[in-house]
Amino acid sequence: MSEPDHGLYYLRGIPVPETPLPDKNLQPWGKTEVIGEPLPRVDAYERVSGSAVYPSDIILPNMLYAAIVGCPHPHATVQSVDTSAAEKMPGVRAIITGSSPESDLSWIYSNDMKTKLFDHNCRFEGEAVAAVAADSIYRAWDAVRAIKVTYTILPFVTDELKALAADSQAIHTGGNKVKTEKYSRGDVEKGFAEADLVLEDTYRSECELHTPAELHGCVAQWNGDRLTIWQSTQGVYSIQARVAEIMGLPLSKVRVIGHYMGGGFGSKLQADKFTIIAAVLAKKAACPVKLFLTREETLLAAGNRPPASMRLKAGVKLDGTLTALDFSCTATGGAYPVGGTNFIDWLVKDLYLCPNVRTETTDVYINAGPARPFRAPGHPQGSWALEQMLDSLAEKIGMDPVELRLQNIPSHSQARPGNPPYTTTGLRECLIEGAKAFGWREARSQTAKTKDSGHLRRGVGMASALWVAGGGGPPSTVIVKLFSDGSVSLNMGASDIGTGTKTIMAMVISEELGVKPGVIQIEHADTGTTQYATPSGGSKTVPTESPAVRTAAVHVKQQLFALAAEDLKTDVSSLTLRADAVVSQKDPDRQIKIKDISGLKKRGVVVGFGYRGPNPEGKVVNPFAAQFCEVEVNIKSGEVTILRFLGAHDSGRVMNRLTFDCQVFGGITMGIGFGMTEARILDHNQTGKMVNRNWHDYKIPTAMDVPADMVALPIEPDDREANTTGAKGLGEPVTIPTAAAIANAVYNAVGVRITGTPINPLQLCNALAVLRKEG
Amino acid sequence: MSDENDEKGCQCGKGVTRRQFLTSIGVGGIAVAASGSLGEQREASAAVIKSGETIKVSLNINGKTHRLLVEPRWSLLYVLREELGLTGTKVGCERGECGACTVLINDVPRYACMTLAVEAEGTEITTLEGLMHGEKLGAVQQAFLEHDALQCGYCTPGQIMAVEGLLRKTSDPLLDEIRHGVSGNLCRCGAYANIFKAAKRAGELKRGGGGS
Secondary structure (H helix, E strand, C coil): CCCCCCCCHHHCCCCCCCCCCCCCCCCCCCCCCCCCCCCCCCCHHHHHHCCCCCHHHCCCCCCEEEEEEECCCCCEEEEEEECHHHHCCCCEEEEEECCCHHHCCEEEEECCEEEECCCCEECCCCCEEEEEEECCHHHHHHHHHHCEEEEEECCCCCCCCCCCCCCCCCCCCCCCEEEEEEEEECCHHHHHHHCCEEEEEEEEECCECCCCCCCCEEEEEEECCEEEEEECCCCHHHHHHHHHHHHCCCHHHEEEECCCCCCCCCCCCCCCHHHHHHHHHHHHHCCCEEEECCHHHHHHHCCCECCEEEEEEEEECCCCCEEEEEEEEEEEEECCCCCCCCCCCHHHHHCCCCCCEEEEEEEEECCCCCCCCCCCCCHHHHHHHHHHHHHHHHHHCCCCHHHHHHCCCCCECCCCCCCCEECCCCHHHHHHHHHHHHCHHHHHHHHHHCCCCCCEEEEEEEEEEECCCCCCCCCEEEEEEEECCCCEEEEECCCCCCCCHHHHHHHHHHHHHCCCHHHEEEEECECCCCCCECCCCCCCHHHHHHHHHHHHHHHHHHHHHHHHHHHHCCCHHHEEEECCEEEECCCCCCEEEHHHCHHHHHHCEEEEEEECCCCCCCCECCCEEEEEEEEEEECCCCCEEEEEEEEEEECECCCCHHHHHHHHHHHHHHHHHHHHHCCCCECCCCCCCECCCCCCCCCCCCCCCCCCEEEEEECCCCCCCCCCCCECCCCCHHHCCHHHHHHHHHHHHHCCCCCECCCCHHHHHHHHHHHHHHC | CCHHHHHHHCCCCCCCCHHHHHHHHHHHHHHHHHHHHCCCCCCHHHCCCCCCCCEEEEEEECCEEEEEEECCCCEHHHHHHHHCCCCCCCCCCCCCCCCCCEEEECCEEEEHHHCECHHHCCCEEECHHHHCECCECCHHHHHHHHCCCCCCCCCHHHHHHHHHHHHHHCCCCCHHHHHHHCCCCCCCCCCHHHHHHHHHHHHHHHCCCCCC
16 A cells, blocks of 8 residues: 555655755744734735735736537547637637647646647536637637537446446446555454444545636736746646646746635646646637636536545444444546545544454446546545544444544554554643534433423534544645844745635744734745746645745845844854844843944845745655534424534644634634535536536525534644644545534434435435334 | 417416516616617617627726626626636635635626626626725624634635625624624635624624724
């Protein structure tokens, strides 16, 4: 089995350089002054005033607008593309198709699966067939509609459970199976024999779509042979690498800028086909081109969380000891090999102490848009099965669900070779402190009392989680500059995808250099001007970048002290920073304001470099979580109202309490969508097309669907080994246990277990009707 | 079901038959074309405009009058963003589902993607930029900043405009009214809980309590 921390999805397919080791090992912080405070975002003004320029806001002189001809069939081959009418239309400036010499480029779905940019084999609805640039978006779409494409329509398969049937249409030569992966430890049969109780059930989680607020897209501009791309992205360097590779350009001639971006959730980690298409159109038309997908196109072809059909068998002793877990799953990453089953069995293998575990996962092809990493890939799906099973086991052995979990807390990672220990395991505290803050016992006994009264039934449920990554790690390089007046700038390649990265880095500098976060200028996410960074994904941006930023700030401080020591004629080691002055600790009268330091005045600027050091050898840095919720189920209508939610999260040191809370609430909200409202619907029987390709029919949570009563409870174990800031990842663990916690609360309320997402009124009414018949 | 059956069956309310209903819709459509696309001074006979042809409109945006040439099919959203560079108004779905493009038209929140630029003539349009007092944030903007009522910030302008519209109608809204007020504005980052707090705070700021 491969070590999961290497080759993680957010680094897949991109070259990742090494950075030098930091020159000094810093000690972890003790008590902090700035870190952990609730500080409004340093870029909040730009975001609320409208002055922030997102990639979709870019307007360049002489800019054209582009649109893509998408294949309307789930499976077809392109016979011909007739652009003659479109070419004559007013305002149309460039058209490219599969037979244009400019677009004779390859596209990389994975290292061993390449196609043409406009391939004649269309294996999913929405696959790009041709593209147009015109002087307005309206005219571009006029031209798209005038392009006549002749297709040979092929049989399709969109139901992954039928994809491996002998009579199913093969999507690739070699059949529809991508791979089967097996894992085993201990002896599962022996484990079941030792159990006092064995339960088995099947679970299904539907396909979830990322659908971030800002559409996927970019603006591409050529200056001679230099290409500049403004893209809504989580990682500018990954785009630069892919574009340079496909277009055969030196890296230095591809500049990618992504200062602001309107959400990605894993769907904007890498270059897109549209990035290349925009660049090719811009070259052909000799004008900058703006190409943003429509909402429908993003729903069809810009990634998803794969649907999964899971089976889980579990054995437990009456004292709550788990004896065996046996898990199997079929899932699909769509029409290309992009990891449909990635990490889906991870929680089964690693969340709870269990000596005997077996898993088998099968990834298959279907004629649908390729999956992309989606906020904690595989984990919410696996959690949906595992955490409902734990709830069932607890009930059957008469144990509180929290207590059952407390019986099985791991101190080391069982799924990794050599069983390395975690630097910290906050799972126990998440469960205990979370249950306490939520009022778990009281709420649980209260709901038991009100079981049979009226048509509104209350229930409480919980689930816990870990996230396979979230420790961050090299590479990262950042630069901190101190100006002669004591103000500071930070140069960092990482993107702030809405998680507050910029604000947290400003707070790290403030902690070390005393300067207020508001006067720190941050230059980021630009391959032309900022340092190398991996894409912001995997909940690793803060634990990766913050130690590098701290190192750079300390590097500045060391140089500043050396300069001050010359003026103060004292020993460097005795100096410290107090507000805007360097002070001798031995003799507090010896002090000098930063702006008066003569060496700094002479040099004008002091530059500090920071590199991200390695993670601790032989240890695992993972975040842990437990979430609790209370629901009210209307047994007449099948409606579920979520009354309150509490998320207890061990993500290491809380860096900014305000953005910490916002992340927890956001993760819970997205988990509510996964559990209760969201499902891609494909017309398996007749057309193979997606039925709910818009935000009206594909329902994400609205302000009406979430509780106002949400609490984020930080569990902060003193993790002195993880890295020099003590931060662990937060963005992904916050959404992993949510859906299962809701399902468990619904079960607690009405006694029906909904094993397939989403828990909507239709499903719940059907299940309640069955219960009434049986009851 | 045939039309005949429809007409017989429809004895309801004001007794409008399906045929009459369709006719009235038709008349309504023409009325919009005459007053909206063309302006009152134009001849009804000029109603047909070819694709790609432009007409003059005058739009009152944030208290300033903009005179420009637009294609009749251009949405207000397209004109605000791509013609006037007022990119505080965002584009999310272009079919009236997400509210990223919410602006105020005569103080009422409206989706700019579902409003033709020509329709908006003669109204007072307020965009996010119009809530600023020079360089200073307006009350709702300030409240969103303080309560971290955003993550990526892309739906935020629309949320702010929805709250602004709500507060212009209801100065001290209840939680339920706030929920309804922003229920047409999707936030994929899931900042709703903080948006509710920010809306409450914005009401206080506007009423002069404890803020600027």
